[in-house]
Amino acid sequence: MVKYQPKDSSLSPRFSGVRTFMRLENVRTEEDVDFAVLGVPFDTAASNRVGARYGPQHVRDASVLLRPYNPDQEINIFDYCSGVDYGDIDVVPGNVHRTYDQMTEGLAPLLEKGVVPIILGGDHSISLGNLRAFAKQHGPVAMVHFDSHGDTWDNYYGEKYMHGTPFRRAVEEGLVDTDHSIQIGMRGPLYGPGCIEDARELGYEVITMRESRKLGQEEVIRRIHNRVGTDRPVFVTFDIDFVDPAYAPGTGTPEVAGPTSFEALEYVRSLDSLNIKGFDLVEVLPAYDSGDITAGLAAAVAYEMITLVAMKKRREEEK
Secondary structure, X not given: OOOOXXXXXXXXXXXXXXXOHHHOOEOOOOOOOOEEEEEEOOOOOOOOOOOHHHHHHHHHHHHHHOOOEEOOOOEEHHHXXXXXXXXXXXXXXXXXXXXXXXXXXXXXXXXXXOOEEEEEEOOOOHHHHHHHHHHHHHOOEEEEEEOOOOOOOOOEOOEOOOOOOHHHHHHHOOOEXXXXXXXXXEOOOOXXXXXXXXXXXXXXXXXXXXXXXXXXXXXHHHHHHHXXXXXXXXXXXXXXXXXXXXXXXXXXXXXXXXXXXXXHHHHHHOOOOOOEEEEEEEOOOHHHOHHHHHHHHHXXXXXXXXXXXXXHHHHHHHO
């Protein structure tokens, strides 16, 4: 069995070599692999700032500082898993529908082999393509959604497929098990109360940022686990604008009064024991990323997602 792991940066300088996530091997394979990092550099369904098409490479650039041992979770990732940087799915700028088709086709070989994709966007419209691929393999999935926006509008500028609409379309297409799905972090000025209530009417549990502050992080985490359960296939979607722009300025639609970077990482770490089948991380926009702090945080979020894959493998080995 081949074991794919990052280059050792104590032997090979971080500034050398082709840039991949965490310095993993750039290999398009589904064999002997537990997770695969891949990019979907599509951003022409964004409503405000564009440039998230450069998000995957920006996050990869920042990820060279990551090391294999996670002290917060007390695990060496590559003692338990093998992973690669799978490269990017080819997208069609300006054509979200053809891009969705290519995403569904591109993700299928990984999902058929049980490889967990760690998907770097791109704007949040890509999550609909991801969910189509996951539902094709697993049926409707439970979803954990970290964001400052619910993304359940019916349309934007009269368009049905924008980065503000994917989670309404996902319900209409039967991709999401809303009885076991939850959205966390919604905040900011809205067009009306329907922008929150529509998501609840679709079946999602919604915990706004204000509510999460009143409840406390531990209670929100408990509610995530109660809502999702331990057996159902889960897809986790993380919009970087979930985090306060003081910690993540490099994004298209920033909203103030969000979580700190530490709190955001703690939310991801807390998802251990869920039956997670895949993740996406979206809306990183390099042009607005002062000091690359957004990229550093995004790389850390993806790293914690990979750590969850390793922790699940460790549990399976200990049974």
